[in-house]
Amino acid sequence: MRALKSKPAAGLHGELTVPGDKSISHRGIMLGAISEGTTTLTHFLTSADCLSTLAAFQQLGVPIERQGTTVNVHGVGLNGLKASSTPLDMGNSGTTTRLIMGLLSGQPFSTTLMGDASLSKRPMKRVSEPLATMGADITTTDGHLPVTIRGQQLHGVNYQLKVASAQVKSALILAALQANEPTTLTELLPTRDHTERMLTAFGGEITTADDGVTITVQPQPHLKGQSMTVPGDMSSAAFFMTAASLVPGSEITLKDVGLNHTRTGLLDILNAMGGKISVKSQPTNGEPIGDLTIQTAKLEPINIGKEQIPAVIDELPLVALLAAKADGVSRITGAEELRVKETDRISAIVSEFKKLGIAIEELPDGFVIDGRKPWYVVDPVLDAHDDHRIGMVLGIAALLVKTPLQLKGADSVRISYPEFFDDLDQLL
Numbered sequence: 001m002r003a004l005k006s007k008p009a010a011g012l013h014g015e016l017t018v019p020g021d022k023s024i025s026h027r028g029i030m031l032g033a034i035s036e037g038t039t040t041l042t043h044f045l046t047s048a049d050c051l052s053t054l055a056a057f058q059q060l061g062v063p064i065e066r067q068g069t070t071v072n073v074h075g076v077g078l079n080g081l082k083a084s085s086t087p088l089d090m091g092n093s094g095t096t097t098r099l100i101m102g103l104l105s106g107q108p109f110s111t112t113l114m115g116d117a118s119l120s121k122r123p124m125k126r127v128s129e130p131l132a133t134m135g136a137d138i139t140t141t142d143g144h145l146p147v148t149i150r151g152q153q154l155h156g157v158n159y160q161l162k163v164a165s166a167q168v169k170s171a172l173i174l175a176a177l178q179a180n181e182p183t184t185l186t187e188l189l190p191t192r193d194h195t196e197r198m199l200t201a202f203g204g205e206i207t208t209a210d211d212g213v214t215i216t217v218q219p220q221p222h223l224k225g226q227s228m229t230v231p232g233d234m235s236s237a238a239f240f241m242t243a244a245s246l247v248p249g250s251e252i253t254l255k256d257v258g259l260n261h262t263r264t265g266l267l268d269i270l271n272a273m274g275g276k277i278s279v280k281s282q283p284t285n286g287e288p289i290g291d292l293t294i295q296t297a298k299l300e301p302i303n304i305g306k307e308q309i310p311a312v313i314d315e316l317p318l319v320a321l322l323a324a325k326a327d328g329v330s331r332i333t334g335a336e337e338l339r340v341k342e343t344d345r346i347s348a349i350v351s352e353f354k355k356l357g358i359a360i361e362e363l364p365d366g367f368v369i370d371g372r373k374p375w376y377v378v379d380p381v382l383d384a385h386d387d388h389r390i391g392m393v394l395g396i397a398a399l400l401v402k403t404p405l406q407l408k409g410a411d412s413v414r415i416s417y418p419e420f421f422d423d424l425d426q427l428l
């Protein structure tokens, strides 16, 4: 149980560089592993999820060294991975599991993947079924982990995705590299495009049509290792963007945050709600980055629907918190994907917010929140539901009440942001 900091007298102040992006850190290891030559990643995210990816590739025979947040991946090429004699442990990481399923579908050996209790409840058929259309041979346990992948020669397909998911898309892209002909994927909505951008940088041939959702991947067994600095994770910066917007008297600057447009939904939402944010973009030749300065603002309510969800999927618990202090009723719909994350995030947010007396109503695919109703603490013991993002949003919510609150499962922050509570303290 962790005692959470309650309402700070003087708001949040100061400058912070948040840890590296989780999605990009995972992909850096994976693309580095299947490339020729060394890939150096600086500002790599050393959270439990990314370390699950790092350990899995070591087990597949890839030499990888890490010193702090610098990682050297000595690529073995697409034909150099080795079978693991024991199952690969995916820990808590959906991204590791689904992307590896795509990659290993085309390898000349079998692999079994397992994971923790939360990951073992998450759906895997969304990946195994589309991969099967390419000739993959994957057995799941009732659609869940453990999963066994028996590598096959894959063929190219023309496939329409059934969920708006960057993990499913990326699994198919990694499989398509190993197919005997090109693959065309059509997304339901554009989702984060780090795999596409990074694959291009590593020498792959992948194009996205002007419609933003049709992606063509050429088979490409030869990729070349790259050096890259991982941008700060927008999904981690989001906690402090929300805190500074809501806690009176705040002004903070977040340095070198990734500003890829497929990830900046929270920035757009905060702007639409009347948030005070200034963005100083920096020139880069890779992923866009910049510094964000955020001041406290009086917020208007917002309506968010399905089209806006992918660019803010991991920040929706924070959108709920912003709505819980906005001057009116906000409605978030089209977010049923939240039910299949580390926990059912819709039900977790509703039950934890109700402990704070927040006027929130659960919908099958989102929530309705009346920010005009005053909060009152009904139960001071909050629960992270074994979900890092729920734990962190509750750590921010505590800054908005005077009553001391406790958090069960605060250790869950290790999954994406081990230094979260220390970094928050720095700004208080």
Ligand SMILES: O=C(O)C1=C[C@@H](OP(=O)(O)O)[C@@H](O)[C@H](O)C1
Pocket (backbone or CB within 6 Å): 022, 023, 024, 094, 095, 164, 165, 166, 167, 168, 170, 192, 313, 314, 337
């Ligand atoms: O591709 C990725 O790196 C991720 C994609 C998203 O998941 P889905 O693809 O399941 O939406 C996101 O929620 C997750 O945190 C990371």
Ligand SMILES: C=C(OP(=O)(O)O)C(=O)O
Pocket (backbone or CB within 6 Å): 049, 092, 093, 094, 095, 096, 314, 341, 342, 389, 416
């Ligand atoms: C859903 C998340 O990650 P993953 O799917 O990789 O477990 C997340 O980080 O919020």
